[in-house]
Amino acid sequence: xxxxxxxxxxxxxxxxxxxxxxxxxxxxxxxxxxxxxxxxxxxxxxxxxxxxxxxxxxxxxxxxxxxxxxxxxxxxxxxxxxxxxxxxxxxxxxxxxxxxxxxxxxxxxxxxxxxxxxxxxxxxxxxxxxxxxxxxxxxxxxxxxxxxxxxxxxxxxxxxxxxxxxxxxxxxxxxxxxxxxxxxxxxxxxxxxxxxx
Amino acid sequence: xxxxxxxxxxxxxxxxxxxxxxxxxxxxxxxxxxxxxxxxxxxxxxxxxxxxxxxxxxxxxxxxxxxxxxxxxxxxxxxxxxxxxxxxxxxxxxxxxxx
Numbered sequence: 267x268x269x270x271x272x273x274x275x276x277x278x279x280x281x282x283x284x285x286x287x288x289x290x291x292x293x294x295x296x297x298x299x300x301x302x303x304x305x306x307x308x309x310x311x312x313x314x315x316x317x318x319x320x321x322x323x324x325x326x327x328x329x330x331x332x333x334x335x336x337x338x339x340x341x342x343x344x345x346x347x348x349x350x351x352x353x354x355x356x357x358x359x360x361x362x363x364x365x366x367x368x369x370x371x372x373x374x375x376x377x378x379x380x381x382x383x384x385x386x387x388x389x390x391x392x393x394x395x396x397x398x399x400x401x402x403x404x405x406x407x408x409x410x411x412x413x414x415x416x417x418x419x420x421x422x423x424x425x426x427x428x429x430x431x432x433x434x435x436x437x438x439x440x441x442x443x444x445x446x447x448x449x450x451x452x453x454x455x456x457x458x459x460x461x462x463x
Numbered sequence: 464x465x466x467x468x469x470x471x472x473x474x475x476x477x478x479x480x481x482x483x484x485x486x487x488x489x490x491x492x493x494x495x496x497x498x499x500x501x502x503x504x505x506x507x508x509x510x511x512x513x514x515x516x517x518x519x520x521x522x523x524x525x526x527x528x529x530x531x532x533x534x535x536x537x538x539x540x541x542x543x544x545x546x547x548x549x550x551x552x553x554x555x556x557x558x559x560x561x562x
Binding site: 279281286293294295296297301307332337350441445452455457 | 477484487491495511512519526533535536543546555
């Protein structure tokens with residue numbers, strides 16, 4: 267059980283506007299990724315030329331990437347727990363861990379894209395290539411933005427008064443975004459990779 | 464004008480978070496393992512989707528704190544999520560992927 271001291275502005279709903287805006291954004295992002303996943307599902311089986319998904323997907327490698335992103339969600343929630351308890355040192359350790367894990371995931375995605383490109387799968391080579399790169403590329407962009415956000419929080423924590431227990435909502439917002447990126451990958455990993463395997 | 468006040472939130476401790484993390488890792492391992500079990504081929508899709516939904520719900524409820532937060536946030540998120548699922552299912556049906 268954590269007791270948090272937070273600064274809240276009075277609102278008509280009694281809920282923090284920033285948090286509500288973040289949840290509304292995440293709800294809209296669900297529709298964005300829902301559309302991209304649908305486009306992938308509808309189009310990938312219609313590719314007339316290879317390489318085809320079964321030929322190039324490396325499930326053990328992608329499983330490690332999925333595991334890394336899942337563990338980054340754990341470290342993110344531990345970072346939030348740290349700042350909510352006023353432990354800035356613990357916050358810094360876990361937020362840095364989360365950013366590093368995010369970078370590892372991105373590195374894996376760059377490696378995977380490079381391998382696929384060498385195998386002949388490009389954005390223009392087939393409808394599967396287009397749908398695959400657009401879907402996973404947009405997810406990777408979300409991860410990249412998240413890493414920038416996490417690193418900026420880490421840097422801000424070295425300036426007195428910016429990242430403190432009373433302002434833990436700033437960290438919670440970044441956390442919500444990061445966890446969302448994780449749950450989107452949970453769906454992509456299953457629907458795009460495992461089902462194809 | 465900002466008013467500072469005390470808010471008691473019933474978030475789990477780090478032990479609970481680590482426990483959820485371990486469960487998520489185990490589910491991921493199971494997902495990958497069953498892909499290689501030929502005997503499960505006929506039920507693979509529903510199995511994978513069930514495990515995936517389980518992971519999704521665990522992250523949203525515990526890591527994103529929807530289980531402990533105001534119910535309005537749950538409804539707000541569900542509205543977008545259900546619309547997204549609806550769009551996916553409708554388009555899949557339209558393109559004959561449900562049969």
